[in-house]
Amino acid sequence: MRKPWPIPAGYILTIACILFLTTAALSDIAIGRRLAGELSTFSSKMVLLVPCIFILIGLLDAWIPQTWIERHIGEGSGLRGALYVTLLAMFQGGPLYGAFPTAHLLQKKGCSKRNVFLYLGAFSSLKIPMTLFEVSFLGWRFALIRAAIALPVFILIAEIMAVFATDPESRLDT
Amino acid sequence: MPKDMILISVTLVALAASAAIDRKRTMRGLKSGYRMLVRLLPQFLLLLILVSAFLTVVPQEVLVEFLGRQSGVVAPLAAAVLGSIALIPGPIAYPLAGALHQSGVSTTAVAVLVTTLMMVGVLTFPVEKEYFGARTACLRNLLSFVGALIIGLLVGVVM
Numbered sequence: 228m229r230k231p232w233p234i235p236a237g238y239i240l241t242i243a244c245i246l247f248l249t250t251a252a253l254s255d256i257a258i259g260r261r262l263a264g265e266l267s268t269f270s271s272k273m274v275l276l277v278p279c280i281f282i283l284i285g286l287l288d289a290w291i292p293q294t295w296i297e298r299h300i301g302e303g304s305g306l307r308g309a310l311y312v313t314l315l316a317m318f319q320g321g322p323l324y325g326a327f328p329t330a331h332l333l334q335k336k337g338c339s340k341r342n343v344f345l346y347l348g349a350f351s352s353l354k355i356p357m358t359l360f361e362v363s364f365l366g367w368r369f370a371l372i373r374a375a376i377a378l379p380v381f382i383l384i385a386e387i388m389a390v391f392a393t394d395p396e397s398r399l400d401t
Numbered sequence: 402m403p404k405d406m407i408l409i410s411v412t413l414v415a416l417a418a419s420a421a422i423d424r425k426r427t428m429r430g431l432k433s434g435y436r437m438l439v440r441l442l443p444q445f446l447l448l449l450i451l452v453s454a455f456l457t458v459v460p461q462e463v464l465v466e467f468l469g470r471q472s473g474v475v476a477p478l479a480a481a482v483l484g485s486i487a488l489i490p491g492p493i494a495y496p497l498a499g500a501l502h503q504s505g506v507s508t509t510a511v512a513v514l515v516t517t518l519m520m521v522g523v524l525t526f527p528v529e530k531e532y533f534g535a536r537t538a539c540l541r542n543l544l545s546f547v548g549a550l551i552i553g554l555l556v557g558v559v560m
Binding site for chain 1: 411496527
């Protein structure tokens with residue numbers, strides 16, 4: 228396991244950013260105001276989404292027994308396991324970075340690597356809420372054809388990842 | 402945004418149901434969720450600042466306009482690079498993709514753009530790496546990039 232930096236890069240960058248914004252505000256630099264605008268748009272969304280995601284992950288962690296995951300979507304769970312993770316992904320929403328915590332949790336609890344990466348693939352493109360958007364702006368034909376072509380590609384990617392991905396790292400667990 | 406409201410209500414309902422059934426277990430879940438959040442906070446801050454800085458320097462409208470001017474083989478490739486870097490949420494991305502399609506951007510390029518936007522994340526790499534390690538995250542993004550190009554080409558052929 229790698230030794231963590233004394234201060235994570237994220238914090239250093241945050242301080243640098245605050246300093247920059249303060250300087251920009253004091254000396255009236257236009258780009259500072261634009262950056263502040265983008266920051267507030269994006270962070271107003273994250274402030275709501277991120278805590279929700281982690282509350283749900285924590286609850287999943289506490290409620291879903293490891294044995295269930297191992298039996299149904301673990302190694303050797305076959306087609307049914309793949310179907311389960313695809314369905315799980317389809318009924319979720321939000322950006323992909325919100326799915327990493329769930330994927331990691333599944334992996335930690337014994338979900339097979341193949342199914343973890345199939346989950347991420349399905350999450351990225353087969354979510355039902357997003358498909359509704361896709362249908363309304365690009366049409367049924369486009370959405371269905373893209374989904375039908377994407378699924379086998381995701382399965383292939385998951386197979387390759389299952390061979391080459393490193394084992395789950397435990398540095399996120401306390 | 403109504404989509405955010407759904408996530409918030411689902412969270413609240415799940416939390417209430419969980420607490421009603423087993424308060425101790427709920428507390429344990431909240432604690433583990435909180436620990437994970439604290440661990441990842443620097444990465445989320447990094448993501449927040451990188452994305453905002455990127456959008457400040459290169460506004461999304463400029464990117465999309467750029468894509469609209471490309472043609473031939475360059476268009477899907479430009480769409481792939483653009484989709485990998487940009488972080489446009491679905492409710493905005495699909496109307497944009499629809500507009501691009503109508504203004505003459507090829508089906509292949511549009512499919513590539515939509516797929517890479519969702520699958521490949523250069524800016525979210527710092528977060529992904531924390532969960533799966535740099536090597537795995539890198540591999541997943543590379544494979545997804547190639548996969549998106551294949552998906553786009555096939556969609557273009559079939560449509």
